[in-house]
Amino acid sequence: xxxxxxxxxxxxxxxxxxxxxxxxxxxxxxxxxxxxxxxxxxxxxxxxxxxxxxxxxxxxxxxxxxxxxxxxxxxxxxxxxxxxxxxxxxxxxxxxxxxxxxxxxxxxxxxxxxxxxxxxxxxxxxxxxxxxxxxxxxxxxxxxxxxxxxxxxxxxxxxxxxxxxxxxxxxxxxxxxxxxxxxxxxxxxxxxxxxxxxxxxxxxxxxxxxxxxxxxxxxxxxxxxxxxxxxxxxxxxxxxxxxxxxxxxxxxxxxxxxxxxxxxxxxxxxxxxxxxxxxxxxxxxxxxxxxxxxxxxxxxxxxxxxxxxxxxxxxxxxxxxxxxxxxxxxxxxxxxxxxxxxxxxxxxxxxxxxxxxxxxxxxxxxxxxxxxxxxxxxxxxxxxxxxxxxxxxxxxxxxxxxxxxxxxxxxxxxxxxxxxxxxxxxxxxxxxxxxxxxxxxxxxxxxxxxxxxxxxxxxxxxxxxxxxxxxxxxxxxxxxxxxxxxxxxxxxxxxxxxxxxxxxxxxxxxxxxxxxxxxxxxxxxxxxxxxxxxxxxxxxxxxxxxxxxx
Amino acid sequence: xxxxxxxxxxxxxxxxxxxxxxxxxxxxxxxxxxxxxxxxxxxxxxxxxxxxxxxxxxxxxxxxxxxxxxxxxxxxxxxxxxxxxxxxxxxxxxxxxxxxxxxxxxxxxxxxxxxxxxxxxxxxxxxxxxxxxxxxxxxxxxxxxxxxxxxxxxxxxxxxxxxxxxxxxxxxxxxxxxxxxxxxxxxxxxxxxxxxxxxxxxxxxxxxxxxxxxxxxxxxxxxxxxxxxxxxxxxxxxxxxxxxxxxxxxxxxxxxxxxxxxxxxxxxxxxxxxxxxx
Numbered sequence: 001x002x003x004x005x006x007x008x009x010x011x012x013x014x015x016x017x018x019x020x021x022x023x024x025x026x027x028x029x030x031x032x033x034x035x036x037x038x039x040x041x042x043x044x045x046x047x048x049x050x051x052x053x054x055x056x057x058x059x060x061x062x063x064x065x066x067x068x069x070x071x072x073x074x075x076x077x078x079x080x081x082x083x084x085x086x087x088x089x090x091x092x093x094x095x096x097x098x099x100x101x102x103x104x105x106x107x108x109x110x111x112x113x114x115x116x117x118x119x120x121x122x123x124x125x126x127x128x129x130x131x132x133x134x135x136x137x138x139x140x141x142x143x144x145x146x147x148x149x150x151x152x153x154x155x156x157x158x159x160x161x162x163x164x165x166x167x168x169x170x171x172x173x174x175x176x177x178x179x180x181x182x183x184x185x186x187x188x189x190x191x192x193x194x195x196x197x198x199x200x201x202x203x204x205x206x207x208x209x210x211x212x213x214x215x216x217x218x219x220x221x222x223x224x225x226x227x228x229x230x231x232x233x234x235x236x237x238x239x240x241x242x243x244x245x246x247x248x249x250x251x252x253x254x255x256x257x258x259x260x261x262x263x264x265x266x267x268x269x270x271x272x273x274x275x276x277x278x279x280x281x282x283x284x285x286x287x288x289x290x291x292x293x294x295x296x297x298x299x300x301x302x303x304x305x306x307x308x309x310x311x312x313x314x315x316x317x318x319x320x321x322x323x324x325x326x327x328x329x330x331x332x333x334x335x336x337x338x339x340x341x342x343x344x345x346x347x348x349x350x351x352x353x354x355x356x357x358x359x360x361x362x363x364x365x366x367x368x369x370x371x372x373x374x375x376x377x378x379x380x381x382x383x384x385x386x387x388x389x390x391x392x393x394x395x396x397x398x399x400x401x402x403x404x405x406x407x408x409x410x411x412x413x414x415x416x417x418x419x420x421x422x423x424x425x426x427x428x429x430x431x432x433x434x435x436x437x438x439x440x441x442x443x444x445x446x447x448x449x450x451x452x453x454x455x456x457x458x459x460x461x462x463x464x465x466x467x468x469x470x471x472x473x474x475x476x477x478x479x480x481x482x483x484x485x486x487x488x489x490x491x492x493x494x495x496x497x498x499x500x501x502x503x504x505x506x507x508x509x510x511x512x513x514x515x516x517x518x519x520x521x522x523x524x525x526x527x528x529x530x531x532x533x534x535x536x537x538x539x540x541x542x543x544x545x546x547x548x549x550x
Numbered sequence: 551x552x553x554x555x556x557x558x559x560x561x562x563x564x565x566x567x568x569x570x571x572x573x574x575x576x577x578x579x580x581x582x583x584x585x586x587x588x589x590x591x592x593x594x595x596x597x598x599x600x601x602x603x604x605x606x607x608x609x610x611x612x613x614x615x616x617x618x619x620x621x622x623x624x625x626x627x628x629x630x631x632x633x634x635x636x637x638x639x640x641x642x643x644x645x646x647x648x649x650x651x652x653x654x655x656x657x658x659x660x661x662x663x664x665x666x667x668x669x670x671x672x673x674x675x676x677x678x679x680x681x682x683x684x685x686x687x688x689x690x691x692x693x694x695x696x697x698x699x700x701x702x703x704x705x706x707x708x709x710x711x712x713x714x715x716x717x718x719x720x721x722x723x724x725x726x727x728x729x730x731x732x733x734x735x736x737x738x739x740x741x742x743x744x745x746x747x748x749x750x751x752x753x754x755x756x757x758x759x760x761x762x763x764x765x766x767x768x769x770x771x772x773x774x775x776x777x778x779x780x781x782x783x784x785x786x787x788x789x790x791x792x793x794x795x796x797x798x799x800x801x802x803x804x805x806x807x808x809x810x811x812x813x814x815x816x817x818x819x820x821x822x823x824x825x826x827x828x
Contacts, residue, residue: 186828200824202817204810205629228823229815231805233629235622236655243619243652247595247626250613251634252811255626273616329828365824370817396811397611397634398590404606405613407598415558415606416614 003473004059006178007066010127011052011083012075014045017124021073022053024128024149026187026358028137029057033181035360037465039065039353039536044212044296050078059181062359063324064469067538069093070176071134073127074100075109092172094130096123105171112163116156125150129161133168136175185360190350190462191216193325193361194284195224197332200368204253205231207241212296213352214258214286238263242270246279250405252396254336254371258284261303262293268310274345275315275430277405278384278392280373282336287351287461289534298534299353301461302508304516307347308487314427316434318346319487323448323464326361328354331484333368334444340371342437343391349486351507353536354462376401382412386425390432438488446490451479455550456497458525459505460486460513466537467505467546474543476550478503486516494521503549505529505542554579554589558606567747567756570721571668572604577724578731579610585736587635592735593627594637595620597644599675600749601668604639618648621656624663631811632662632801635735642669646682646704653704657711657740659800664734664741667704668721670749678752688753705780708742709773709793715741716776716793720763721748722756726789733791739799746787759787766790 006029010021019040026036034057042051054065068088073095074080080100084093097106109126116122125146132142142165143158150157188196195217198206206221208214221232235241238259245255259267264285274281285307289300307319318338322328332348339346376393381401385392392412395403404414409426411417417426450468455478459467464482471478481497483490494517502525504514509532517523527549531537554576562568583589594612596602597620605614615623624636645653645667656663671688673679678690680697683704687696709716715737719727727745734741746763748755764786770776776793 188828192827196824196827200821202814202820204814207626224827228820229808229813231629231808231810233804235625236651239619240622240625240652240655243615243622244626244629247613247623247628248630248810249626250593250623251627251630253630255630269616270619273619277613279613361828363828365821365828368821397593397631398588399611400590402609403611407614407616414614415556 004179005056005062005066006176007054007056007069007088008131009052009054009069009072009083009086010124011050011072011079012123013047014042014049014051015047016051016075018051018053018075018127021124021127022055024145025055025131027149028131028145029055029178030185030187030360032178033184034059034178035062035181035185036187036358037062037065038187038358040356042297050082052079052083057178059179062469063465064536064539066540068540071131073130075123076100092134094168107164107167107171109164113160116160117153122153122157122160125157125161126164129164130168133165134172134175136177139165185362187358188325188361189216189356189358190325190328190354191356192220193329194332194348194350194355195220197329197368198256198282198336199228199230200365201333201336201371202254203230203256203336205233205248205255206258207233207235207245207255208258209234209238209241209263211260211263213288213355214260214284216355217258217284238266239270242267242281245281246270246274246277249279249281254340256282256284256336258286260286260288261290261306264310268312271345272311272313272315273407275311275313275317276407276409278343279345279405280339280343282339282346282348284348284350286355287349289532295534297352299351299462299536300507300532300534301351301463302512302532303349304460304486304508304512307349315430316342316344316437317487318342318344318437318485319349320485321349321461322354323461323482323484325354325357325359326363327484329361329363330368337369337371340373341391342433343373343394344433349461351462383414384410384412384426384429386412386429389436390429391436434488441485441488441490442492446483446485447493448482448484449479451477453477453479454501455479456481456500456502457505457546458502458513458517458523463505463507463537466539466542469539470537470542470546473539474547476543476546478546489516489520491521494523498523501526503527503529503546507531507536552576554609556607556609560607561603562600563750565750566600567670567721567749568600568604568668570724570727571666571745571747572607574719574724574727574731575604575608577728578735581728581732582735585732591633592635592637593624594639595623595627596639597641597649599641599643599673601639601641601644618644619652620644621649621652621663621665625656625661628662629801629810632809633812637664637666637735640665640667642667642671642681642683643673646702653708654711657708657713657742660712660714660739660797662738662740662799662801665743666731667742667744668747669744670747670753671701671755672749672752674749674752690752703780705742705744705792706777709777709780712740713742713793714739714795714797715791716780717741717743717791718789719743719745720759720789721745722759723763723789726765730791737794739797746789762787763789766792769794
């Protein structure tokens, strides 16, 4: 292994501050001008259970965390039992000696914590103190970190951190000094990137009912909306969410909604309404393992086909899935634009692994476009005017001219029609819009390609990051092809990949991307690598699998 | 022809209570305009059913929504541009069946919308099945031997949920209904008018409503008295405004005087703010 990687893992019960410790560690690595990738693993509960956060850092680009920790800090027995198997060749496990029976380095984390108020919550601080000791960070720097990150009960935290730091320094067998990187990066979660991207395109209002893994997006807008001039609304259910967004769109407000599979099921009739009424709304669909309630706080890619085909009737829709956190920023902005230009619903499809992981990013907010629809200027207004490209200019209230949007099949004015000609005319209008959309996509960057070798690896969504990291880690030469747009599917980009040695990597059990490639472009892979255990791929494990099939 | 009617062919059954409602609406819009409201600032929506056709019989801006969702649709319109007045039309199946959650929550949060329910106690457009407000024993093609459920009392429910304007109208008393609509639209907060609407084919209630409908002279002084009015259905059917109260309205609680489409931040400012985050 040539890549300079350091991985820190902290595990404990929910409520012990493991995620926070992961964030603090990531910020510390960023301050060293290193790149980071942070993954948080937690069950669907508030207290107890088993949570852990893994942060991998490198001086070069890093697209995934690694499940081989160089330093693991475990706060309870369950974490020890699980993570003793997650160590790198020279990895060190530090455990809470008051609660864990094990081999490694035991420190009195609980008995020292008991000297302070709120002992359970403070133990995450120990994780940072141990990390500081392991990395030869001096106490002054440790103090700064604690003051900055753990401002609540700061004196207790400082005192506790010092105690643990001293004990750890004595007990740790060896220490490491991390190399500095070249450039300080901002660390951003997928959710924050999506939120900022939509904001950059002119979002006015966000509607959502809480549901993992889209909840962080709701929280992003709730806490940043005021500053950005974006309203956040949490209605009674997903049906209200989608219908309110459509109502808001009729007034010209750029509206977006966020949900997950179950919530999106409830939105289907409204999604279809948006298709018929030609209402521009962007739907953020975060995937977790299904079916049904499934595994709420884990990751999967089993809603690809669902997103392409749900909603009754035929109408244009735009579905796209970002491969990286950086791409989710630009894609959210681009989709908000497209749904307004084409007046049809769009889906930003992502996974828990994208929305709730964080990584170092470089973003240019200027490289986004403000979502502007085609507006009616003069003459008689007809909401569904027949035009050459299928797109009717929009007019918003207050208006003296009549504006009629409709869920019924309608004439140009928006009045219900049941005539054979009328029905045909509007079907053809929507078909024309679809053709125009495809022509537009042909001018756009719809597929990412990484590498130039004969071996082809097809993947999509956040699995792209796992694949890129696995190849980089193991030095495997392959071309990674990631369709960003999934509907309309950019078939024109795939002709050149036919009849070549192909592998498909995805996180579902039935091979949904594989089915799509077969159906749309006739590409049949020689091998498939599928994982459907709720966990993102580990790059080392994935590299082994790729090597095995090539 | 007046300026509010459209040329769309009216397909309601002759004598349907819906005619009374659309006529009252037209009168109400004229009255509202006299009071200073601009028609261009009014937006409507309707659900699906016989009532929904009202959407196309009036020259008013809006969206012909789907079954049970017109209330959510107009809530979204109001949030998008709070300078607009919004009215949702709904049938009893829409408002009290499919969309009951939206009704309860719009009342609970005191969303500044008006809902006019064409309550005929039957699913008429689908040929007469029992509805949430059908009486026990009501016979329809989905329960030929008679409805086995008791009807819902929607106004009691919405009053309890927090509605700040609760009224009942009757499609047979057009001027009275027009006055209710004017007051409901003018009211700041959630206003509901449950309109007794005879369906000449599926549930012809003209006789009983003509006999029992009794205008209450003024709203109840107390919540409890209003609640009694909503339940007083034995020897008379009270119509009129049962309850009006001022309470903070949802969009103002949520965003103060901010108007998302009128106060929209320009791109430069937005991008500058985003740059600070990244």
